[in-house]
Amino acid sequence: MNITKGSLETPPAGFPSDIARSERRTVVRYFVLAFLFTITAINYGDRATLGIARSSISADLGLSPVSMGYIFSAFGWAYVLNQVPGGWLLDRYGSIRVYGGSLLAWSLCTLAIAGTGHVPNSWAFPVLFLLWAGLGLVEAPAFPANSRITSSWFPTAERGLATSIFNSAQYVAVAFFAPLMGWVTQRLGWEYIFAMMGLLGVLLAILWLVTMRPPAKHPSVSNAELTYIREGGALVDIDDRTKQTKQKLTGKQIQFMLTDRTLLGVYGGQYCINVILYFFLTWFPSYLHQARGLSLTQTGFAASVPALCGLLGAIIGGAMSDRLLRAGRSASFARKAPFVIGMGLASTLCFCNFVQSPLVIVAIMSLAFFGKGVAAIGWAVISDIAPKEVPGLAAGIFNGIGNVAGIVTPIAIGYIVALTASYNGALLFVAVHCLIAILLYLFVVGKIRRLILPA
Template sequence: MSDNLQRVNESVLEIRPKKPTKARYGILMLLFIGTAINYMDRTNISVAAPEIQKYFHLNPTMLGLIFSAFAWSYAIGQIPGGWVLDRFGPKRTYGTALSLWSVFTFLQGVAHGFGFLFVMRLGMGLTESPAFPTNNKVVTSWFPQKERAFATGVYTAGEFVGLAFLTPFLFWLLSSFGWRSIFFVTGVIGLLYAFVWVKRYCDPKESKTINQAELEYIQEGGGLTENTRQGNKINWHQARELFKHRQFWGLYIGQFGVTSTLYFFLTWFPTYLITEKHMTILKAGFFASVPYIAAFIGVLCGGFWSDWMLKRGKKVGIARKTPIVLGLLFSCCIILANYTSSVGLIILIMSIAFFGQGMSGISWSLVSEIAPAKLVGLAGGVFNFAGNLSGIVTPLLIGFIVSATNSFSGALLVVGGFALMGALSYIFLLGKVKRIEIDS
């Protein structure tokens, strides 16, 4: 009797559907940590910049060239990086990229002049170029549509964790051990994490921690689990579609506006506090972390709000574009810092502006919604290329303005103007949000 009862119980357990596992959140944590390291390596130069400027006797224009060098090669590498990603998949692409950019980060610590430091920044930019297309492709593969803005918000928040919580640590390294120590420490951290990525990341259908219920949940929600590693040659006739549609141009111009505010904070912000507001190194490290924390909160709010609207029946265009546009409009208020000398008020204004930039950082979720399924990696590369052109323009333009005027007032006007341009592009040019289909 007991044996029969046991067999019945086992049969019931087999019939009862299993709950989906949560393996996708483990993958998201890998992206979060990788992005935090990515941005720590990008922004370390801004922390070291005041000392580097004195050490190598650089004027603001030369410092602007150093700041922009990363974005030159980073922007150029976006389209090839997207192609590499579509051909070899996230695991190999990101693992190799992380290892290489960490080496370039480390080598900046042995720089002996302007030229060497400039070349190392170029190398780091080129090797970081596949990172965000990889993030986007992983989210598109591992998450259903209704969770993508949240997932994009979480890994994007990694940018600001690296900035908010590690910037005081980097300033402490600077004051205690000199500017070279910043590059040595951050380079080693990246190399160690490359081993973690290669060991822990896998595609959905190769994962040992995902069950069939979660895989079906992802697939039924629009996750592109079949397209993580295609090994296909790019059909350039298809790739031209990425430049023929109004939706893509709306994304590209909008992302330029989103990224311009980010690059001000990644490059000139600590120098602005030290030279324009005459703060000490440690005081600047403390105050610089406040807007970064605001951006961290902003990106989480943007992702949560977007998915919340989508789950409650709002059209995908409204759900995705509203936080982005509102965030860009918040970023425009950076101009108000020109009209006050109060340090507290300036930090508040900068925090509101960077909070808005964080909200608009979920713009990557629109690439997941619009890009043709076979070109997600390449579309992400083109999108990031367009956005990071501002990484070339913004630091250089600020350097020229500061050299010419000995003031950051004009620079803040430029950053606010770019943010407004981005908002107008998302409002009027992007149009309806839907996936663009192309012929095979």
């Protein structure tokens, strides 16, 4: 920073001043990121519980596969429908309180499911359906909150890696929680995995609400760190209600959030990348077991390998994006390049249609999921472009549209497999979405910059 009489030259957004760089500063933001990562892993672990325990629950409670299918869908519908209201709650009441309340509520839902084994079988379906829908409803603010908190704690030049790290918790949940919960279910019973995850979430919720504060009010944050992240483009005062001007969104502003070209492109890109995610979460194990002849034990191990590759890809993609920013490349290039490269790699999963070796198939799927991880830069993008007045609402719309894939993908692939008696069309379905996502980021998403709401 150069200071001359009567003038002050400020650094460009995303890069802190010389003063902030030269002073000794704390790194509390990384402890906050570790907290977000842990909570997100619990979030996805809770979502995995019902899938792990499905067979045991069906046998104990007398639930047919059709009934379980309806129960699985309950989460997706409730989760999507509460995205926009959840984003509004974040903007209205602040990230820390809403996130902590959400974590506590979904943990209590998970705990309650542990008790469904004691209800009469005639009540099992409606009780489990409502509890699983409730889980989706109260988990809805979680990812928008992650995005909002990351926006307030991390400068632009570090935000890509930060969002990739908390987003990569989903791969950790698949790779590590699933085998653990399978072991607990086999040794102790399915009720114990819900009790275990629920109690862990309650403890985390209490710890979060007691210890977390915004950057400007956190007792462990030094002035140097606060200056560093503020000058770097972090929305430090995002939850400071004394510095916010309360205003009701006009119809024109709501229309902007739903029709702006850049926002639509980013929303669509998130939908497409989630098609890959939900294929892996729902149909990939069945593909390995039914179409490729792997045993259930082999399927469990094989399914964890792409998840670990996705974790590696997510970290590499975020680091690549931030490094490009620090090297002086534009935000548009730094954010779009990992997405386009990653989705290109993800589209290679359709090559499994031309090979027979299970080992080669797992290798191709691992490459595809690695690419999906590299491309998982969408949360950094929405953090970069969301109007500063409504970051929670923007993240809610983004996550809501993205998770429509969780409703569409399992149903669409189910019909494809039923009509063709093959998974080849299913893999093409996913690969086409990868190519559509690339086109959206190249030709629909405009310049990556903070958008301004119309007056």
